[in-house]
Amino acid sequence: MTITITAFEHSPDGGRGLARDTRVRWALEEVGQPYKVRLVTFKALKEPAHRALHPFGQIPTYEEGNLALFETGGIVMHIAERHAGLLPHHANARARAITWMFAALNTVEMPIVELSTVMLLERDKPWYQERLPLVEARVRDCLGQLATRLGDAEWLDGPFSAGDLMMVSVLLRSRSSGILDEYPNLAAYVARGEARPAYKRAFAAQLAVNAGT
Amino acid sequence: MTITITAFEHSPDGGRGLARDTRVRWALEEVGQPYKVRLVTFKALKEPAHRALHPFGQIPTYEEGNLALFETGGIVMHIAERHAGLLPHHANARARAITWMFAALNTVEMPIVELSTVMLLERDKPWYQERLPLVEARVRDCLGQLATRLGDAEWLDGPFSAGDLMMVSVLLRSRSSGILDEYPNLAAYVARGEARPAYKRAFAAQLAVNAGT
Numbered sequence: 504m505t506i507t508i509t510a511f512e513h514s515p516d517g518g519r520g521l522a523r524d525t526r527v528r529w530a531l532e533e534v535g536q537p538y539k540v541r542l543v544t545f546k547a548l549k550e551p552a553h554r555a556l557h558p559f560g561q562i563p564t565y566e567e568g569n570l571a572l573f574e575t576g577g578i579v580m581h582i583a584e585r586h587a588g589l590l591p592h593h594a595n596a597r598a599r600a601i602t603w604m605f606a607a608l609n610t611v612e613m614p615i616v617e618l619s620t621v622m623l624l625e626r627d628k629p630w631y632q633e634r635l636p637l638v639e640a641r642v643r644d645c646l647g648q649l650a651t652r653l654g655d656a657e658w659l660d661g662p663f664s665a666g667d668l669m670m671v672s673v674l675l676r677s678r679s680s681g682i683l684d685e686y687p688n689l690a691a692y693v694a695r696g697e698a699r700p701a702y703k704r705a706f707a708a709q710l711a712v713n714a715g716t
Numbered sequence: 717m718t719i720t721i722t723a724f725e726h727s728p729d730g731g732r733g734l735a736r737d738t739r740v741r742w743a744l745e746e747v748g749q750p751y752k753v754r755l756v757t758f759k760a761l762k763e764p765a766h767r768a769l770h771p772f773g774q775i776p777t778y779e780e781g782n783l784a785l786f787e788t789g790g791i792v793m794h795i796a797e798r799h800a801g802l803l804p805h806h807a808n809a810r811a812r813a814i815t816w817m818f819a820a821l822n823t824v825e826m827p828i829v830e831l832s833t834v835m836l837l838e839r840d841k842p843w844y845q846e847r848l849p850l851v852e853a854r855v856r857d858c859l860g861q862l863a864t865r866l867g868d869a870e871w872l873d874g875p876f877s878a879g880d881l882m883m884v885s886v887l888l889r890s891r892s893s894g895i896l897d898e899y900p901n902l903a904a905y906v907a908r909g910e911a912r913p914a915y916k917r918a919f920a921a922q923l924a925v926n927a928g929t
């Protein structure tokens with residue numbers, strides 16, 4: 504069955520790979536599944552046809568036969584369950600990999616998105632200079648703990664998994680703040696993710712959409 | 717095998733059920749699994765023994781034989797995969813229920829936690845009065861879209877699932893702001909969750925720990 508995902512017609516990041524369709528493209532590339540992409544304008548995101556697919560009016564969505572999914576974590580989980588390559592076979596290792604997916608999306612992404620929001624929406628506010636360090640401290644607190652856990656390991660828990668795919672994707676969003684590079688082992692971990700052929704193909708595919716925008 | 721979870725010795729909410737162990741207790745009650753609880757002080761949360769279980773120094777954790785898990789989403793997912801009652805059998809319905817778990821933890825909880833943070837940590841800041849409405853608007857935007865999707869349905873997608881368990885748990889954290897009650901169908905949805913016998917047992921169990929604190 505054909506897999507169709509949605510992506511921004513013009514990504515706000517201009518093709519740096521930070522829009523969430525990149526996570527889904529990466530997962531599909533890791534498991535070797537071809538997919539089609541339907542591009543969506545900002546206007547169309549908020550219209551009923553797209554809302555029927557995605558209640559929160561965002562990208563990506565995922566359609567495959569009768570199945571429609573809308574949340575990156577749910578989509579990647581579905582891909583990982585249906586195809587080999589993103590979750591370990593052993594039940595306990597599998598549960599730990601899934602735990603890292605949730606840790607990336609709930610514990611680690613939260614302060615990182617908060618920091619992006621401050622930098623995007625509060626730069627002209629009178630409190631920006633005082634509040635920015637408070638939010639940066641929350642990101643450092645989280646990344647410092649993750650760096651301690653990762654240590655010298657290649658991936659978070661054994662071989663590369665959907666947990667790493669999601670964690671690398673989330674950490675990439677902290678790079679422009681400069682904070683990621685304060686943790687050399689995390690920066691190297693992210694670089695290992697970016698060096699994977701599947702990531703490179705996913706990145707190139709989203710860049711091709713956004714090139715010249 | 718005995719299941720052991722961790723919870724706060726003294727929950728910051730004094731037993732209102734908002735600490736995350738309640739989510740895990742609820743899931744275990746739904747599937748009828750007994751569990752033990754090890755209480756952890758704030759000091760112990762940050763010590764190496766607990767960090768080995770939970771890299772981010774939080775509760776809850778989950779231990780069962782050789783398996784140790786640490787993130788609420790990962791723990792509930794594990795419980796839902798091992799025992800009947802929290803995920804539909806049909807593959808597509810199952811994928812949608814999992815998607816709602818991720819939507820609760822990534823899309824809906826993010827603005828709700830941001831609002832809690834503002835109310836907890838920024839009340840004495842000079843920007844509080846101006847910033848609070850901006851963050852409240854983000855919560856309203858999110859809850860309004862969720863309310864539209866839920867409509868008159870009893871649960872998010874067919875019978876009660878782990879997706880509802882997580883969404884109700886997340887929405888409960890928005891109630892004290894008054895915003896939840898602005899969406900009567902969401903407030904009624906949360907009340908349906910709280911009325912479930914399994915939730916009541918979970919709530920009573922965490923209250924018993926915190927009573928009198």
